[in-house]
Amino acid sequence: MDDTYQPDRLEAEAQRYWDDNDSFRVTEEPAREPYYCLSMFPYPSGKLHMGHVRNYTIGDVIARYQRMQGRHVLQPMGWDAFGLPAENAAVDNGVPPAEWTRENIRFMRGQLKRLGFGYDWHREFATCEPDYYRWEQWFFIQLYRQGMVYKKTATVNWDPVDQTVLANEQVENGRGWRSGALVERRAIPQWFLRITDYADQLLADLDQLEGWPEQVRAMQRNWIGRSEGVSIEFEVVGRTQTLNAYTTRPDTIFGASYMGLAAEHPLAQELAQQDQALGEFVAACQRTALAEADVATMDKRGMDTGLRVRHPITGAELPVWIANFVLMEYGTGAVMAVPAHDQRDWEFAHAYSLPVTQVIEPDDGEGDVTAGAIPGKGRLINSGDYNGLSSDEAFDRLAERFAAEGRGGREVNYRLRDWGVSRQRYWGAPIPMIQCPACGDVPVPDEDLPVVLPEQVDMSGTGSPLKRMPQFYQTSCPDCGAQAERETDTFDTFMESAWYYARFACADNDRAMLDQRADYWTPVHQYIGGIEHAILHLLYARFFHKLMRDQGLVQSDEPFANLLTQGMVLKDGAKMSKSKGNTVDPQAMVDRFGADTVRLFAMFAAPPEQSLEWSDSGVEGAYRFLRRLWQLVRGHVQSAPVPALDVEALTDEQRALRRKVHETIAKASDDIGRRYTFNTAIAAVMELCNALGRCQDDSEQGRAVMQEALETVVRLLAPIVPHITHRLWFELGHADAVVDEAWPAVDDIALVRDTVELVVQVNGKLRSRIEVPTGAERDTIEEQALADAHVQRFTHDKTIHKVVVVPGKLVNIVAK
């Protein structure tokens, strides 16, 4: 055995062993219990960052642990290869996106291998390859034929100088990031998936996802935003048309003092044509950025249209205002504004001196409508025939009334909007549609798939180069044969990541999107990724899984049974970023200390769900621990031969050490297998190693206990630091590799204790400790605690009121 720990040599050897033995290649074995462990695949941005290292280490630890538990583990890896950065790189450096992406993949694959992750590389794919996206195109067409896809105009950020569509990320303070021009909103036709048709299922099935953090389920619930309300038609005075408003609070209808319209509302658009001032205001609203956060924080502004609607009960005339905080995407784009009971309406009413009438007496104490809105439910006042009813009673009565009158009724509404999948970008999967002047939108016939994205492109112009490539877009109509044009938009990249987990099960199938192997492996048993994907990616993947189920491609309802969301990696308290200059390159760390040290630190520094503060000296500490472990094993294997363990023949000290070994197995198994708190599992193993290092027992049984202890330590650490343990396992005298070993088992007999220490408190303050026999009676414990000299000091001049005994833990004496 080498005198010193030499990670570079040893890690290369271990990796060669796994390669030569195809250790992580799996095929479907119906008799075995499958376990699919998946970490969110990376965007190939150039090189791995610490967030990747952390994510993939967590996944690898779980995969290797489950393998040691006897499960048949699949852990694949691939590339989320379409996206904006490739286009930016092309503009900045003149490298074509395809070439840039493939080079990044090649480099990052090497980095993943160097970190020793146990992936089945035979299943690898990149989403930018036609083999992959052809099935996405095929599936989109299936959905189109079923009516799950439709086209409508929707707004995008438009940069008037660069003549291009911008992502929200590319808009900074309302200006285009390259040109600095004020961004405009522009409405263009785009493709949508009817995710709202699945809103109820997506909401209801969250209850099945017991293996998901409650936090994420709550975020999805809020995102879907199911609400039960009432739609009400308002007559427009002097016009034949009506305005439909949706409200969750019909009980406040007597407090309605105006109606708010979104700038995009058809009536607002119509009025803007006729009135110059209104036109300018609507245009100004439409110039501002799209992001919800911007809409929510901007000043509430509006303009009176001069139109009036009739209050459906009182008949009073209410002014119609165009308001910048009313969203066309939610409800009907028209709101019945009740300033006394809605904060936004209240602010707006105050800004424009509109009336505020309180119509609810809140249940929980008093409110003051001069200070702010009173949003709670209560009893109706100032509400005519409805006075005295509770909010809930009034809701029902009014809903029935409007339904009976044929001008509204109960309605369930969702905050969730349909999924716009069109992107006016080059580096994405082409949307497989053809527009024919005669036939309209026609899907590309299955036999013509895939629609291949041309890779030789000129990225120097503005906008997508596809729009400048007649050889791409000129085609003939599949239906009538006339000259027609292909869609030049590409798919949202969330499309690729919405189904990749299933494709890993059968990535080699060139005849179908999925086959029965997808049902063998999915639902994914453990999915691991960043909390930043808690809503969009995970919701889209859940939606896709249900779509695929309804196409008969999979059987289950949900794609991911268990979810672990990892926190961010920070340096000096801030997210690592190039602009802050606080990045740490994992490669430099691996070069210097080896993969095991980096993996160990990443798992030790914080539990996975919390953010992780990077610390260079902490990494050195991890390295020191591995060196000490190496020397601990070396000292042991170089001593005399190890006899068989005879548990009957152990001294008290040997029994105590062996008990610690088995307590550590119990703790580490629970921490890794149930709690996913790898940091505390590592701490427990470190504690055990500290105890082993102090042990000077070179008797026969002393060495036997040490052998058992070291074999335990090596196996407990094997998922986390697989390279050093690979080697140490052989050094401890084994012929087979530790990667194929079973997780150590707890010997319950080793855990037995004769006595247990109890803490003694007086009035809740720690005053003493007593040693009692393990199964001692309550009375005995109480007697011993009261007799304790330290306790007496605090009780002798007081009366004992009560003695609380918590078995195995403490005694609390209440004295006054």
Next chain:
RNA sequence: GCCCGGGUGGCGGAAUCGGUAGACGCAACAGACUUAAAAUCUGUCGCCCUACGGGGUGUGCGGGUUCAAGUCCCGCCCCGGGCACCA
């Protein structure tokens, strides 16, 4: 603004179901080894007081429940994530 998290020593964190606050590691300090340094090993390490036995105090802030609160409840403050075209 809305939704979801978090706040514990000099630092990262531990305390799992309301029961010993500070495990484990880092940094720092002291000692051993060394010609010296590095490495390694040993010890100390929340704050205040101390006769060195111990005592007081302490988990963002202010209240409350309880024999007992970092943990539960109410009200604040600060930091982070998401907000539909970054992935």
